[in-house]
Amino acid sequence: MTALLTLDYVAEKMKEYGTAEQVRSNRIRIRTTPERVSNAIQKALESLGCDRLITISTADNGTTFELFYHLIGPHRTVVSIAIEIPRDQPEVISMSGILSPAGIYERQIHDLFGIMFRGHPGLKKIILNEDWPADEFPLRKDWKKNPDTYYGGIKVERT
Amino acid sequence: MPEVIVPIGPHHPALKEPVNFRVIADGEKIVRLELDLSYNHRGIEKAAEQRDFIRVLPLLERVCGICSHSHSSAFAKGIEEIMQIEIPPRAQYIRTIIAELERMHSHLLWLGVAAHEIGFNTLFMWTWRDRELVQDTLEEMSGNRVHYGMNEVGGVRCDLTPHQVSTALERLPFLEERIYQYVDMVNDQQTLLLRFKGVGKLTREEVLKYGAVGPTARASGVDYDARRDDPYFVYTEVPWNVVTDTNGDVYGRTCVRIGELRESANIVRYCLENLPKGPVRVNAPKIAPEGEIFSRYEAPRGELAHFIRTNGTNKVERVDIRTPTLANWTSVAMCLVDQNLADIPVIVAAIDPCLSCTSRITLINTPGGKPGIVTFDELRKRGQTYCQEQGPP
Known part of the structure; x- marks a missing residue:
């Protein structure tokens, strides 16, 4: 365990990718763009000493999808790299090449939000069952259960 | 030799919960593993967006049947931070006691399951008998063996009586004696050593x-522990150590878990003996201001992360749960490569996979004495009448 990262240090190292803000004593968030996310993560791994990905959190704010890549290292500061991607073209580069654990989280996000990860080696269903319709993504805010769609499981005979 | 696909699950005697593995094998050796976890998806994250903070905690407790306190604690402490409320010290201590008892029962359960997977059923029976003592303590404190329902936004639901504290303290010496016996067993029992040593090895770099977490990571010398790295509850006040090991195999994971059992017993004892006086909860506001929190918690299986976003109402905008088992699957798939097919159960069991189980209907005794199904509205009405009869606390 080493000392916590300071905001100034992170802001200096990551200044080409976006602004850093201190969310809490051991949480620093950097907002960047989907095009630069891969480089930003690479940079955080190399120069901020981060060595693992905790998770990729996703949220739907109605206008865009937000992705947060939470990284941590021996300094025990969570460095979150945040991006927003448009709802009409939900696509972002896959991180599974740089960070292997990202693979499973991306499959999960693909299932639940319908975000495409370019370059993912096997973007197959993992969380939702195989009968789930391919064009419905339950965690999107505008998703409603359609009474006529079959979502898997035991079929109920209506008489 | 051509590769063969061996399907395992979703229903298989070696698996405790439904999961489907497609093991690609070359003779006896595993080449690759493909996973399907879809058999337990219940849409809890979606359901959590539709419930207010009072109702969302019982729902989140049901994410997992074993680490139920972990999920509600991770959520409650996140929401409390967004609301900027400080919970009383006594509540912090009680939360810690329940959390550590939960860790003990979970690790004892794991030790039994691992012993069962290698055909050592005597150890399985012993650990599960000892686990009953922990379960009894939890039942006395909270009223439940599994979903304790202790957390509430703003504190805990039940206070501990002096009698509960003293009975819990009386049980600890016996448990500790048993834990020491397990340490000896793990070190000299040939049955255990032959099946655990060198199996499912992961190096520190791997x-x-x-991205493995929890005891799986600590067994390879990676000392990530959210209790120390991101302190919550009273872990800064209690003397305890992060347990690590350097073996990196199933044997190492067993040593870490047994070491943690010992640490947990010490934490429980310290908390019970130094339980501060005072209230156990504060009145929390019904509405949380707009905010965002990434709440980390060390569950028995590893680091649990809740990403919570609130929107100024009494419901959450989004709760994103990353369970420790999901983080551990990648490492399992990797450490199975080149191992024997027969070692799958014990390697998979070594991460203590928790695919979370559920039942959706509550069968209880209706006032007439007959078993029946109680709808949510009936249950709510019953709760309201009960509270009116009891009067304000």
Whole structure:
């Protein structure tokens, strides 16, 4: 365990990718763009000493999808790299090449939000069952259960 | 020799919960593993967006039947931070006691399951008998053996009586004696050593690369522990150590878990003996201001992360749960490569997979004495009448 990262240090190292803000004593968030996310993560791994990905959190704010890549290292500061991607073209580069654990989280996000990860080696269903319709993504805010769609499981005979 | 696909699950005697593995094998050796976890998806994250903070905690407790306190604690402490409320010290201590008892029962359960997977059923029976003592303590404190329902936004639901504290303290010496016996067993029982040593090995570099968490990571010398790295509850006040090991195999994971059992017993004792006086909860506001929190918690299986976003109402905008088992799957898939097919159960069991189980209907005794199904509205009405009869606390 080493000392916590300071905001100034992170802001200096990551200044080409976006602004850093201190969310809490051991949480620093950097907002960047989907095009630069891969480089930003690479940079955080190399120069901020981060060595693992905790998770990729996703949220739907109605206008865009937000992705947060939470990284941590021996300094025990969570460095979150945040991006927003448009709802009409939900696509972002896959991180599974740089960070292997990202693979499973991306499959999960693909299932639940319908975000495409370019370059993912096997973007197959993992969380939702195989009968789930391919064009419905339950965690999107505008998703409603359609009474006529079959979502898997035991079929109920209506008489 | 051509590769063969061996399907395992979703229903298989070696699996405790439904999961489907497609093991690609070359003779006896495993080449690759493909996973399907879809058999337990219940849409809890979606359901959580539709419930207010009072109702969302019982729902989140049901994410997992074993680490139920972990999920409600991770959520409650996140929401409390967004609301900027400080919970009383006594509540912090009680939360810690329940959390550590939960860790003990979970690790004892794991030790039994691992012993069962290698055909050592005597150890399985012993650990599960000892686990009953922990379960009894939890039942006395909270009223439940599994979903304790202790957390509430703003504190805990039940206070501990002096009698509960003293009975819990009386049980600890016996448990500790048993834990020491397990340490001896793990070190000299040939049955255990032959099946655990060198099986499912992960080096320190591999653990960091594949993002394993919890005892799986600590067994390879990666000392990530959210209790120390991101302190919550009273872990800064209680003397305890992060348990690590350097073996990196199933044997190492067993040693870490047994070491943690010992640490947990010490934490429980310290908390019970130094339980501060005072209230156990504060009145929390019904509405949380707009905010965002990434709440980390060390569950028995590893680091649990809740990403919570609130929107100024009494419901959450989003709760994103990353369970420790999901983080560990990548490392399992990697450490199975080149191992024997027969070692799958014990390697998979070594991460203590928790695919979370559920039942959706509550069968209880209706006032007439007959078993029946109680709808949510009936249950709510019953709760309201009960509270009116009891009067304000």
